[in-house]
Amino acid sequence: MRRLPVYLLLDTSGSMSGEPIEAVKNGVQIMISSLRQNPQAIETAFLSVITFDTTAKQIIPLTDLASFQMVDIKATGVTALGEALNLVAFKIDTEVQKTTTEQKGDWKPLVFIMTDGIPTDDWQSGLNNFKKSKVAFTVACAAGGGADTKILKQITDNVVSLDTADSASIGKFFQWVTASIGVSSTKVEESGKEVIGLDELPPPPSELNIVV
Numbered sequence: 001m002r003r004l005p006v007y008l009l010l011d012t013s014g015s016m017s018g019e020p021i022e023a024v025k026n027g028v029q030i031m032i033s034s035l036r037q038n039p040q041a042i043e044t045a046f047l048s049v050i051t052f053d054t055t056a057k058q059i060i061p062l063t064d065l066a067s068f069q070m071v072d073i074k075a076t077g078v079t080a081l082g083e084a085l086n087l088v089a090f091k092i093d094t095e096v097q098k099t100t101t102e103q104k105g106d107w108k109p110l111v112f113i114m115t116d117g118i119p120t121d122d123w124q125s126g127l128n129n130f131k132k133s134k135v136a137f138t139v140a141c142a143a144g145g146g147a148d149t150k151i152l153k154q155i156t157d158n159v160v161s162l163d164t165a166d167s168a169s170i171g172k173f174f175q176w177v178t179a180s181i182g183v184s185s186t187k188v189e190e191s192g193k194e195v196i197g198l199d200e201l202p203p204p205p206s207e208l209n210i211v212v
Contacts, residue, residue, distance in 0.1 A: 001044075002106055003096075003107065004109075004184060005046050005062055005106055005107070005109040005110070006046065006110045006112070007049075007050060007088050008028070009051075009114070010024055010050070012053045013075065013076070013078055013117055014075055019166055019167055020166070021074070021075040023170035024073070024114070024170060025073060026171065027173065027174030028049070028174065030171070030174060031174050031175075031181075032065060040182070041182050042066065043185070045181055047063055047068055048062045049070070050087055051084075052080045052081055052083060053079070055077075056080050056084040057087075058087060059073065078120040080120065080121045081115060081119035086126040086129050086130070088111060088133070089126075089133045109133075110139075112139050113155065114141045115140070115142065115143065116165045117147055118147065123151065127154065137196055138155065138156035138158060139156065139158045140152035141162065142159065142160070142211070143170060144164055144165035145163075152211070159211040160211065163207070169207045173207075176204050176205060176208060180195075180202060184201075
């Protein structure tokens with residue numbers, strides 16, 4: 001079975017403490033519950049969660065939706081986005097099955113990045129490694145006014161911003177991610193083609209500003 005790998009890169013630095021981190025936890029839980037109701041997603045989508053603060057950690061390896069269990073996350077430290085990009089590049093290389101002469105590999109991964117701040121490490125070297133990864137698309141979300149959309153635009157053309165990093169806005173972001181994973185899984189199941197850009201995804205809710 002060809003899996004649709006989905007990597008969530010979540011900022012867990014100190015500035016996310018309080019309402020934002022709680023909203024992220026709730027958002028992931030609601031997302032998993034919704035995707036479990038989607039027959040295509042439950043067949044194909046596999047999720048991994050990578051958090052980044054002073055270091056980056058894969059807290060959940062690629063896991064099918066039925067087995068997925070969110071672990072508790074705390075907000076502390078600084079923003080090692082470069083390390084997170086390095087780590088997701090390594091995980092895509094090691095966890096995503098490649099196509100061989102004998103079998104079709106997994107679908108290209110979807111990557112969703114959410115951050116409320118500016119990287120505190122050498123993010124460009126992490127970006128160089130990440131750019132070598134074959135992904136279907138990457139979406140970066142700047143949560144609140146503290147994130148630098150110019151940096152995120154260097155990571156991906158698909159950048160959205162939230163005016164505030166409160167629970168309502170973050171919840172809307174995760175609803176949209178859920179819908180995007182649903183559309184992607186339906187498309188690969190029904191047409192055998194991958195979603196490659198924002199224009200193929202559901203329109204973002206009004207809380208999400210598309211950064212041009």
